[in-house]
Amino acid sequence: MATRVLVVSPHLDDAVLSAGGRIHRLASEGAQVTVFTAFAGVPTPPYSPIAEYFHYVWGLETDPVEHRRREDEAALALLGAEPLHGSFLDAVYRRRPDGSWLVDMDQPAVQGNDVPEPALGPELETAVASLLDTLRPDLVLTCAAVGNHLDHRRARDAVVTAACGKVPLHCWEDLPYGMREPEAPDLPVGAEFGPAVAETASDRAWAAKYAAVECYRSQHSMLWPGDVRVPELFDAHGALRARTHAAEGRAELFWPVVPGSA
Ligand SMILES: [Zn+2]
Numbered sequence: 001m002a003t004r005v006l007v008v009s010p011h012l013d014d015a016v017l018s019a020g021g022r023i024h025r026l027a028s029e030g031a032q033v034t035v036f037t038a039f040a041g042v043p044t045p046p047y048s049p050i051a052e053y054f055h056y057v058w059g060l061e062t063d064p065v066e067h068r069r070r071e072d073e074a075a076l077a078l079l080g081a082e083p084l085h086g087s088f089l090d091a092v093y094r095r096r097p098d099g100s101w102l103v104d105m106d107q108p109a110v111q112g113n114d115v116p117e118p119a120l121g122p123e124l125e126t127a128v129a130s131l132l133d134t135l136r137p138d139l140v141l142t143c144a145a146v147g148n149h150l151d152h153r154r155a156r157d158a159v160v161t162a163a164c165g166k167v168p169l170h171c172w173e174d175l176p177y178g179m180r181e182p183e184a185p186d187l188p189v190g191a192e193f194g195p196a197v198a199e200t201a202s203d204r205a206w207a208a209k210y211a212a213v214e215c216y217r218s219q220h221s222m223l224w225p226g227d228v229r230v231p232e233l234f235d236a237h238g239a240l241r242a243r244t245h246a247a248e249g250r251a252e253l254f255w256p257v258v259p260g261s262a
Helices: 014-028 049-058 064-079 120-135 150-163 203-215 217-223 230-244
Strands: 004-009 032-037 082-085 139-143 169-172 191-193 197-201 250-259
Touching: 004 014, 004 120, 004 150, 014 032, 014 064, 014 139, 014 169, 014 197, 014 203, 014 250, 032 064, 032 120, 049 064, 049 217, 064 082, 064 203, 064 217, 120 150, 139 150, 150 169, 197 203, 197 230, 203 230, 230 250
Parallel strands: 004 032, 004 139, 032 082, 139 169
Antiparallel strands: 169 250, 191 250, 197 250
16 A cells, blocks of 8 residues: 655646546545645746636636645645645746747647757656655656646656656546547657556545535636536546446546556
8 A cells, every 4th residue: 555645747736637536545545645736836927828818717817826726735635635836837838949938829739749848858857856755655646648738748758757667657547638538648768558547436535536626716617618517527437437447436547657668
C-alpha cells in the first residue's frame, strides 16, 4: 500500500477531474497525498487577449489564478490531499521566443509539441525531481495527456523523464477529454505505457470526487458548456471504463508507465 503519493496535475482541476476517486481512496487508506499543480503560476498583466477572454468567462477579472488556487485548496481538502502550487504559467499566459503570445484567439487549441519551448521541459523536470527528492513518494500519478493539450503533454513528459524506472508511475486518462477520444500521445523515448488498469472508486470516494469537482466553480462553464449534468456524464463514463476493463462499479482509468525497450 502506498504511504506517500505525489500527484502531478497540469492545471488546477485536472487531478480531481481525472483521478479524484483514487486520490480519495489513497488518502482514506492513510497515504500522505500531495497534489502538485505545475501550471498554477500567478501571471502579471498585461494578459493575452485569450486570457482576458477566459477571465471573463470564468467571472474572474481580478487575481484569476489566486482565486483558482483557493478553489483547488477547497477541493483537495475534501479528498484529504495537500495542495502544492507550482510557479509555471499556464499556456494562455506564456509568450513565444519572438514575444508574441503562445496561444492566440484565432488558434486557441495549441497542441502537443507544436511550439518550441526549449527551456520549459528541463525546468519542469527539475521541479519534479526536487519533489521526488523531498517527498520520497512510493507512487506517482500524473496525466496521460489524452487530448494532447500542450500543458498536459509538457507536465506528463517531465514527470515521465524524472520518475520512470525510479518509482511506480501511473498516468490517468484525462477527463473530460477521454470521454471523446481514447488515445494518449506517445511517451518520450525510453518509456512506454503498460496495459490500462481501471481503479474502482467506492460510492464514498465517488461522492467526494463530485463534491471536489464542484469546488472548481470558475471552470464549470468551460468544461461543460450548456446544461450538461456532470454527475451523469461521469457516472456513465466510469461505468463504461469499469465494464470494459474487468472492474466493478465505476472506475477511473490509469496506464502504468514502464521503461521502454528503445
Ligand atoms: Zn488541464
